[in-house]
Amino acid sequence: MTAQIIDGKALSAQLRTEVAARAAALKAKSGITPGLAVILVGDNQASQVYVRNKVKACEEAGFHSVLEKYDAAMTEAELLARVEALNNDPTIHGILVQLPLPKHIDDHKVIETISPAKDVDGFHVASAGALMVGEVGFKACTPYGCMRMLESIGMKDLRGKHAVVIGRSNIVGKPMAMMLLAANATVTITHSGTADLGAMTRQADVVVAAVGKRNVLTRDMVKPGAVVIDVGMNRDDDGKLCGDVDYEGVRQVAGWITPVPGGVGPMTITMLLVNTMESAERAANA
Numbered sequence: 001m002t003a004q005i006i007d008g009k010a011l012s013a014q015l016r017t018e019v020a021a022r023a024a025a026l027k028a029k030s031g032i033t034p035g036l037a038v039i040l041v042g043d044n045q046a047s048q049v050y051v052r053n054k055v056k057a058c059e060e061a062g063f064h065s066v067l068e069k070y071d072a073a074m075t076e077a078e079l080l081a082r083v084e085a086l087n088n089d090p091t092i093h094g095i096l097v098q099l100p101l102p103k104h105i106d107d108h109k110v111i112e113t114i115s116p117a118k119d120v121d122g123f124h125v126a127s128a129g130a131l132m133v134g135e136v137g138f139k140a141c142t143p144y145g146c147m148r149m150l151e152s153i154g155m156k157d158l159r160g161k162h163a164v165v166i167g168r169s170n171i172v173g174k175p176m177a178m179m180l181l182a183a184n185a186t187v188t189i190t191h192s193g194t195a196d197l198g199a200m201t202r203q204a205d206v207v208v209a210a211v212g213k214r215n216v217l218t219r220d221m222v223k224p225g226a227v228v229i230d231v232g233m234n235r236d237d238d239g240k241l242c243g244d245v246d247y248e249g250v251r252q253v254a255g256w257i258t259p260v261p262g263g264v265g266p267m268t269i270t271m272l273l274v275n276t277m278e279s280a281e282r283a284a285n286a
Ligand SMILES: NC(=O)C1=CN([C@@H]2O[C@H](COP(=O)(O)OP(=O)(O)OC[C@H]3O[C@@H](n4cnc5c(N)ncnc54)[C@H](OP(=O)(O)O)[C@@H]3O)[C@@H](O)[C@H]2O)C=CC1
Pocket: 142, 166, 167, 168, 169, 170, 171, 172, 173, 190, 191, 192, 193, 194, 197, 210, 211, 212, 213, 216, 231, 232, 233, 234, 264, 265, 266, 268
């Protein structure tokens, strides 16, 4: 038995078509075009690619998009002033400041300056807090996309299931665990201080790997039939993109698996469009 693939690219294409229709409907009804502003500081190679993909996805969905690129020497004060200007720009419904930022800029300070009403990344403490207490707020795109992938295979409600998350970052691991919990899973969060990772993951019906290291999850660590979601974005020895999961090994035992590329990555961008769409709809109804 080999695992079935959860095709993030195909699911994204379907969801993006729905978003494009929503954007067209909003425009017809209220004259509003959803607008996303992306700020990129510095010349990180990977960031350039991701940011370009985000802007392209916006255009394809009929959104207005603005890409602001700044030199790595930009000061924190200058960046905060740009964020504030975008907070006050009525044509912009979502603001994304690409991470990582240069070391001399405090990412936390920048994120907290984004208006929660435009925090389509879901990184603001108000968004994280809303997720924690079950209030309305923007959900972090990567874990939100993972939840949509689970939903696509009939796993929207995870009552009775054990989910194990590997990683506890504020942008992936922690919000992932909160969303799984909200879907009624029993959740375990593991990290670099976990004594026996395999002992944890072998109990899991759903494993989400969000570490940033190749082969963190191997076939001996997976319960037969489990769902394996690979958030990792790494390069192998040949420079090829790969995830945290030993894909060839794990797919021999898992029930479902997400590929890299073509899995969580495209879904992250799709959920960014979904959040921006929702923000524009809220602005129209305000
Ligand atoms: N596909 C997508 O859309 C996205 C992909 N990514 C990718 O996902 C990965 C994770 O990103 P991010 O959460 O930002 O990364 P971070 O580096 O912020 O977090 C990594 C987490 O993994 C934990 N960890 C490290 N080593 C181990 C280990 N051996 N066993 C168990 N846990 C371990 C760390 O533990 P500790 O807290 O103790 O240090 C930490 O909690 C990266 O590859 C990133 O590129 C990220 C965002 C979006």
